[in-house]
Amino acid sequence: MQIDIVSVFPEYFDVLNLSLFGKAQSKGLVSVHAHNLRDWTHDVHHSVDDTPVGGGAGMVMKPEVWAECLDDLLGLEPHEMNADGESDSNSDAGAGVPDGTDTTVTASAAAGESPSNGTVVTAAESNGTGDAEHQPASDSASADTASDSDLQAPTHNLDTVLIFPNPSAPLFTQRDATELSHAKRLLFGCGRYEGYDARIPEYYRAQGVDVREYSIGDYVLNGGEVAVSVMLEAITRLLPGFMGNPESIVEESYTGSEALLEHRQYTRPAVWRGMGVPDVLLSGDHGKVDRFRRDEALARTDAIRPDLIEQLDCAQLSKADRKT
Ligand code: SAM
Numbered sequence: 001m002q003i004d005i006v007s008v009f010p011e012y013f014d015v016l017n018l019s020l021f022g023k024a025q026s027k028g029l030v031s032v033h034a035h036n037l038r039d040w041t042h043d044v045h046h047s048v049d050d051t052p053v054g055g056g057a058g059m060v061m062k063p064e065v066w067a068e069c070l071d072d073l074l075g076l077e078p079h080e081m082n083a084d085g086e087s088d089s090n091s092d093a094g095a096g097v098p099d100g101t102d103t104t105v106t107a108s109a110a111a112g113e114s115p116s117n118g119t120v121v122t123a124a125e126s127n128g129t130g131d132a133e134h135q136p137a138s139d140s141a142s143a144d145t146a147s148d149s150d151l152q153a154p155t156h157n158l159d160t161v162l163i164f165p166n167p168s169a170p171l172f173t174q175r176d177a178t179e180l181s182h183a184k185r186l187l188f189g190c191g192r193y194e195g196y197d198a199r200i201p202e203y204y205r206a207q208g209v210d211v212r213e214y215s216i217g218d219y220v221l222n223g224g225e226v227a228v229s230v231m232l233e234a235i236t237r238l239l240p241g242f243m244g245n246p247e248s249i250v251e252e253s254y255t256g257s258e259a260l261l262e263h264r265q266y267t268r269p270a271v272w273r274g275m276g277v278p279d280v281l282l283s284g285d286h287g288k289v290d291r292f293r294r295d296e297a298l299a300r301t302d303a304i305r306p307d308l309i310e311q312l313d314c315a316q317l318s319k320a321d322r323k324t
Pocket residue numbers: 164165166167168190191192193194195196214215216217218219220221222223224225227
């Protein structure tokens with residue numbers, strides 16, 4: 001999977017060289033480039049923001065700088081939009097994506113065309129990024145990834161997806177992470193200040209780009225870098241070969257067709273500071289252990305996230321489940 005991140009603080013993503021993500025880069029599963037948005041500015045101050053139209057506090061990220069950067073990374077020509085908010089095919093501005101044709105931006109249109117000013121976080125070769133190996137779960141008999149129904153999300157292969165973190169967008173969920181783990185290329189744009197000009201995502205949608213805006217929670221961060229890190233980790237840990245033990249992503253909270261919270265976990269010693277683990281877990285009776293864990297998952301989800309219980313398809317619940 002090819003990953004491009006645009007930020008005014010590209011160094012923030014140096015941490016991606018650590019831990020499992022660092023290993024995934026060395027293995028060629030992911031190839032990451034962090035780009036500095038200021039590299040696409042032309043003024044002496046390298047400014048990327050301007051005052052809000054209509055007044056108000058703070059600064060807003062300028063569309064021109066973002067567009068130069070994104071056009072470059074996506075391999076698109078600039079287009080003028082007409083009064084209907086559509087890309088004007090008669091525009092003199094450029095001849096990127098013709099009107100009335102398949103406007104999906106393919107990975108091949110831009111893969112490997114990163115500008116020289118991108119900070120290369122990884123040394124992974126582009127043909128070793130693992131994207132070709134990342135088949136939809138349904139196509140693969142391997143245990144490397146969970147099945148379609150387990151993951152409860154579309155598993156068709158996506159080409160390039162452009163993602164903007166935004167606190168006023170729909171919430172990013174495990175389902176989104178699962179879907180995006182099938183993309184060939186992800187391009188993240190990190191907002192700062194009061195955010196980015198609203199026309200930026202709108203414009204690229206009109207060019208046929210698959211643009212997503214996501215919030216990672218009901219709170220406001222200083223910038224999109226943390227949000228991108230969160231999404232990136234949730235997405236890439238689902239890539240086949242990313243986790244040491246592929247089983248560990250199959251039975252987890254928010255995962256599977258039911259998307260319940262997971263049961264609680266214990267390790268040894270069986271008694272610690274006078275606190276024992278539930279007896280059933282020491283019984284060696286796998287049927288009882290499974291039943292105990294299932295009951296706990298249902299009860300905890302009901303108590304902590306009743307919204308997830310409400311979304312449950314009751315037809316999936318067994319008689320024993322219903323007793324819980
Ligand atoms: N004025 C914006 C608002 O009230 O909705 C907040 C802008 S925030 C200070 C700057 C940038 O941080 C945003 O453009 C976005 O990229 C990122 N950001 C902040 N909180 C976020 C969240 N909860 N989820 C995703 N991105 C977030």
